[in-house]
Amino acid sequence: MKRAFKIIDHTADVGIIAYGTNTKELFSNAALALFSLITEPESIEEKLSRDLEVVSENRDSLLIEWLNELIYLFDAEHILFSRFDIENLSYNQLKATCYGESFDPLRHRIKTGVKAATYHILKVDKDGSGYKAQVIFDV
């Protein structure tokens, strides 16, 4: 299997390229990439879950809003997630259960304060081997 994601360089901020054989996997890997920017994902235990529903205009903005929803939950409620079970995904709607735990300063090292997912050079492509999404985050 191809790797789930990679981190890319951007002068002022940070970016990711997420991969997936289908769009559910793509969205899930993009979320995983986000939390790997914030902390070490291995340090996140599955102690709680959250059901999320995101609605948007199209697939690209759905991806951004999905990531922004997760950023919001971290920033406002201090929840870190490490697993994303995407149950429904259409071109403009997503339903998922996310697993993780509350931020614990003793066990979680915060690497980067990610503040927003942006539309800047946003790219979602499909080729023979699957999907690929590039997202830049404001930090």
Added chain:
Amino acid sequence: MPRWQGQLIKIDDYHWQISQSYKSGMRVPGLIYATQEMLESISEEQTPEQVANVAFLPGIVKFSLAMPDIHWGYGFPIGGVAAMSVKDGVISPGGVGYDINCGVRLLRTNLHEAEVRPKINQLVKELFANVPSGLGSEGKIKVSRKEMEQLMIKGARWAVEHGLGFQEDLDVTEEGGCVKGADPGKISDKAIKRGMPQAGTLGSGNHFLEIQMVKEIFEPYIASVMGINEIGQILVLIHTGSRGFGHQVCTDHLRVMEEAVLKYGIKLPDRQLACAPIESQEGKDYLAAMACAANYAWNNRQCITHWARESFSKVFGKSAEELGMRQIYDVTHNIAKMEEHIVDGQKMKVCVHRKGATRAFPPGHKDIPQCYKEIGQPVLIPGDMGRCSFVAVGTEKTMEESFGSTCHGAGRVLSRSAARRSLKGKDVVRELESRGITVKAGDIPSLAEEASQAYKDVTEVMDVVHQAGISKKVAMAVPVGVIKG
């Protein structure tokens, strides 16, 4: 990232133009303040393309401007300035940025380096403990939802009314620390939930609190009006913004603007430039929300000012008044402001977007405090934690040329991950220590991202704006102690 291949026309050593014919759809030419040498690095990314893209925005007048510290941003370059006619122009949240009213505040003291050096460890420790900073940090002030609304409306005044600071601080804060027109009704529940626990916090990333000492004074009289009197004098510089609150406001309104672009049939080369007519409902809503975030940020810097004074008092056993800890000025470098400027010989009301750019009004301008009428508005230009920062003032030429705007800082040259790859946080701390700079940070490995090597030399940036005449260099200070989130 491919190198930018367009053509820059040399006007003089510090002014470079992108012709309006560079791209069909540009309404005005682009103008970049830089040296030939700087242009090399500016063109390594697509930054000049972003300067050209901003020129597409409806209602833009004169130029799409870029300061010498420009680097690649979202839609707008960071270091970009654009003025839109209020009558038929647009407002773009991307032209303000995510961190609405990110800015800097400078305090003076009567202390001298010789008094501070022996106590620097204690002082840095005290400040680090007393000023809430870092990721996930919660404020010392607990605001209820109702108070949060008051805070959004009042800005820095909210803190002063709660005993955090002096009335005089407000007099020397841009806009008096409060943009009018703030309407909490335009703020989402999410933004409020992100904002409440972070009120009065420094944050992380490139935000900091620095203890500095004056190293050079270029304009002794102007400096003395600000209370900067001698080499070795200790200053305190605070750099922070509107935290998660401002980001959520920007995120929320970018979404609204995306739809507005279709509704009003605005053609844009980049979707991060999403905008709406200033006079439209979407435009007015954003401005009312932006004002809330700007005020939130001013309240932040006001609270931090108070705790910084408290920490100094504790360490030196004297009151803030006895220590002469007066505020010199507070500037915002991410904002859109309604201002009057001369365009084609006519007075015009414009909305000036400053994204990573500082207002720099000249002597005598009606919007600067009485105490600075004679010298012009103080401009605060922070550098990275290993080099230096500048104090400057606005000039007449700033008004004529750049809508009363100048640069805002150093600007990055290395990406965060490249900095982490090539530097270790621990080594950065050691190197700074060896040069007499004491650092305390929430996360040491992250310090690598903020090392000097990751930034342009602010001295070069300052020289360009000084030589171009859009601000006058007054004093330079170097860090002695640094607090990072």
